[in-house]
Amino acid sequence: MKRAGFGRVLGAIATIGLLVGASACSSDESSEEATTTTAAPAEPRTVEHEYGSTVIPAELDNIVVTDEYAGLNLLAVGIVPDVTFTSFGSQIGAQILGNAGSKVIEVPPMGLPDPEQVLAEDPDLVVLTSYGDDRYYRSMADAIPTLPGPATTVSWQENLDFYGEAFDRADEAAQVTTALEGQLDELKSATQENPRSLSVLESARGIVAVPTPDSASSTILRAAGFTGPELQTAPLPEGSGGRPFTPVSEENLGTQDADIIVVFDEGIYSAEVVERTPGFDSLQGVRDGNLARVNGDLWAANHPFGTFWIIRDLQVLEAEDYAGVAGADDADARWSEFEELIG
Template identity: 30%
Template sequence: MVLLAGLLVLTGCGSAGTAPAPAAGGAVDHAAGRTEVPADAQRVVALDENAGLLLYELGKQPVEALGTFSSVGVKEILTQAGTPVEPADFAAPPVERVAALNPDLIVGSATPGAIEAYPRLSQVAPTVLAGYSDPWSKQLAVAGAAVNKADVAQQRTATLQTKIDDTRRELQERGIAGQSVSVLGSISGFPFALPSESSAGELITGLGLTRPKAQAPGAPMTEGGIAVSPERLSEHDADHILVLTGSMWSDKEITGLPTAGQLRGPKATVDGEQWTNTNPFAVDWMLRDMRAVLLNDGTVGTGADVVARWRQYSGAS
């Protein structure tokens, strides 16, 4: 199981960022350095599910993805699309297994384990690591440059950014802009809030919405989340309260607290796996949930919707 630190410390911005120069058999600047990549890699290995999903979005099927993040939903997407997902240690990528796949390119997220293993991975094949805490658009751009799909990355980025901009305008027109949104979760009895610096937090801010003071930028974090004291739960009250649920997230550990009455805003449960992720699909997922909660447009997604939502998002049949 991925620890809270693994899920949240790496979370980052959800807005557009500076993209690297596209490469066609040239050099790619990425989170671990600069790498010369092949012009048309045929055997690409994804070091984690996030990287695998980025590759699929770009139209490049990896021969295998490692289950570094223990992501149930993304694993289902990848396996149904024909890419096996093998268990892997978050702290230490299995370099020998990767080498046995005979890749001509390795693409992954810049987790601490991947950064540490980067020199050995680079001896196996050219390796590109996208910053997991980078804006979603930059992650997509780095992966696009690595597999000579920079044009696809730019198109996908423009499409998602337009959705975000359109929703922001609609919230303004409906008089909802400026309202506050609180995002709370609990794993194994540890209640926390998603920080403003997370991908979810950046999206909320980017839509012209606000956060409770206790979740404002710069709020102190523990293992990547803002620790929530049940006795001071009122500090996390908001106009809209989103509570994470799913395989390792317990919404009942928030709503069942004796002090839960301090949260007076309307509550909705949202999928913890997607709301703690940083890839473009997760940002689109969060945007759809926000539209459902704030604009009564559609429904909030659950883990059972992951494949259907991916097909809608990616345009896959």
């Protein structure tokens, strides 16, 4: 789709610079242009979202996603984004999307790619995961159709439904939902025979925290039949929703005990920071040896592949194989399992 007035648009969005840090020079590891599978609805579709609505063009030649989670959501319904920015710091997401044919552009993790850098890729559509603040979305929405997908604290089913409806892939989304719910049902049958509690701890940038009840891992744990500490399971106070984690102090670390202790690791997450926190070694789950380091990137994600990853890890943990959970080195094999499951 042609766009007019590109230079004028870039000047108009310059003020958004306060929202984003200085982006590092992008890098495209591929020396050859990859073949991608951009797909679009048969006709323009108006998609309602938290910031208003977006009209998705009928013809799309270049879909650009500002983060790996948005890209993996598209991939789950059969659409390969043409360009992926790595703003979520998801090593596995970048790897899977790159293997699928997306051009991967590296930017600093846990930030926002500069709008000028995004628009320089000449997109027909920009797709992003919502940060709960509409300024970044609006910095590009006047220039190009921009679709904010659900935040990571939205359930995986609702998130998947959104992408299915937005891109006229409702049947594909429903097939993925059925497959994942079948896996959850099987896991819940096993946990009901041997009920256990599971506590999740994480640390990024030196802060020890617990995923909130709205987070991806917490919702899946409940659906799978696991119980957990109150911070992980109790409803959040009114007006405090939308947070993916709650910081926990050294003094309160003992309240996060459970039969099984899971600690986020790899990528932006550091298991070492959690494990050297005073009181960690006193947790009963740790003393019993029921401790597992999991890939925090995938456990924090509400995209379908993240959901599948968590379910697979929980199946291993339910069988008391605490060293058997998957890590970044297992990403390709686990993606193949996911593809086989969803058909």
